[in-house]
Amino acid sequence: MSRELRRAMPLLPISMVMQLTELTARQIRYYEEHKLIEPARSESNRRMFSLDDVDALLEIRELLEQGINMAGIKKVFDLRKVNKIKSLNNMAMSDSELRSILREEMQQAQIMQKTSIRQGDLSRFYQRKSE
Amino acid sequence: MSRELRRAMPLLPISMVMQLTELTARQIRYYEEHKLIEPARSESNRRMFSLDDVDALLEIRELLEQGINMAGIKKVFDLRKVNKIKSLNNMAMSDSELRSILREEMQQAQIMQKTSIRQGDLSRFYQRKSE
DNA sequence: AACTACATGTTAGGAAATATAACATATCAA
DNA sequence: TTGATATGTTATATTTCCTAACATGTAGTT
Known part of the structure; x- marks a missing residue:
């Protein structure tokens, strides 16, 4: 499997993304609401994030801090x-x-x-x- | 962050690992019980799997099939x-x-x-x- | 045939995570 | 002061995951 595909694969639950990015769930959902990210959804509607999503969130955080x-x-x-x-x-x-x-x-x-x-x-x- | 560290980082919930490996939760827990893998635990005691863990599980599956x-x-x-x-x-x-x-x-x-x-x-x- | 061990299925009950939605609030700019 | 923006907080419902116990199918033994 290619590196790109792997980074795009939705694997992580929001709790992990919160830890990785130091963002609150509220923030992450808010950014999604504003189409800055579009995490995949599990069958039961849970958000599943890819490493690309995490990257995007880290950047959002940086830009917000600026x-x-x-x-x-x-x-x-x-x-x-x-x-x-x-x-x-x-x-x-x-x-x-x-x-x-x-x-x-x-x-x-x-x-x-x-x-x-x-x-x-x-x-x-x-x-x-x-x- | 090094490639090795990334593969060892416990990020995935058991549901994802089930999909990635086509194993049931029961099987995965059983293999852990028998020390074939030792996934990390979250604060609330949930198993968190690394990509290395997934690799191991895929191999376990293959060997079992043999x-x-x-x-x-x-x-x-x-x-x-x-x-x-x-x-x-x-x-x-x-x-x-x-x-x-x-x-x-x-x-x-x-x-x-x-x-x-x-x-x-x-x-x-x-x-x-x-x- | 009856036993046993192994790997897995199934069920129960409870704790934690996640979802959406609504309302609250701090900050900044007009 | 008012309004917009970004985020916090709370409530409620659903889902996931945990452990533990018991059930079962398949092989191999006796």
């Missing part, structure tokens, strides 16, 4: 997508498309100016059964 | 461990140790003679939310 709001993050993610596509099919894009992208990037830059940084650590979720 | 019993599988796993250590510290082992290993390998070979093969596929656990 003072960017939902709308801004959504834009960042969209931009990311565009760039991925652009670099994938290295075909040149039309001028108007490029201008549109640049415009968005400048808006982003503006938003980015109000920053503030903080950071937590991620090294607690590894416990083995004590025998 | 007619090998718990005791045999335990031996196989122990042998595996010995080989790993042996190849790690390439220091020579004492003759008695080597003889002991050979004896065990011969026993294994005997057991292995009563075989029977079957195989399932593993390509169902990937569902995305239909919007």
Whole structure:
């Protein structure tokens, strides 16, 4: 199985994702509500997250900590997508498309100016059964 | 984070492992009872499995399908461990140790003679939310 | 044929996780 | 002050997972 597929495989329950990301369930659900992530669902409607989802959430957390709001993050993610596509099919894009992208990037830059940084650590979720 | 650590990280609930391995909860718990795997536990006592655990379970399933019993599988796993250590510290082992290993390998070979093969596929656990 | 051991199924009862929905609140900007 | 945004909190229902006990099918023994 390819690395990409593995990272996209929905395996983790929300409790694990909470630990991995240090986000509350409320936050995670809220971000889903706003389409920043779209975790899969089990048959019984439980959210199942992939490692890609976790990555996205970690990024959301970072961007939020930098003072960017939902709308801004959504834009960042969209931009990311565009760039991925652009670099994938290295075909040149039309001028108007490029201008549109640049415009968005400048808006982003503006938003980015109000920053503030903080950071937590991620090294607690590894416990083995004590025998 | 290293690849090894990631594979050893206990992330998955038993329900996921059931899907990934096509084993029942009863089976998985039984194998744990017999020390073939030792999944971590969450604070609330739920089993949390690593990808390594899943690998082990897939192997257990294969060996069982070949007619090998718990005791045999335990031996196989122990042998595996010995080989790993042996190849790690390439220091020579004492003759008695080597003889002991050979004896065990011969026993294994005997057991292995009563075989029977079957195989399932593993390509169902990937569902995305239909919007 | 009756016994036994092994691997697994099944059931019961309880504790914890998760879901949705509604309401509360802190902060910031207009 | 008001309004929007992001998050907390609470309530209620459903589902998962745990342990423990008992049941059962298959092989191998006696």
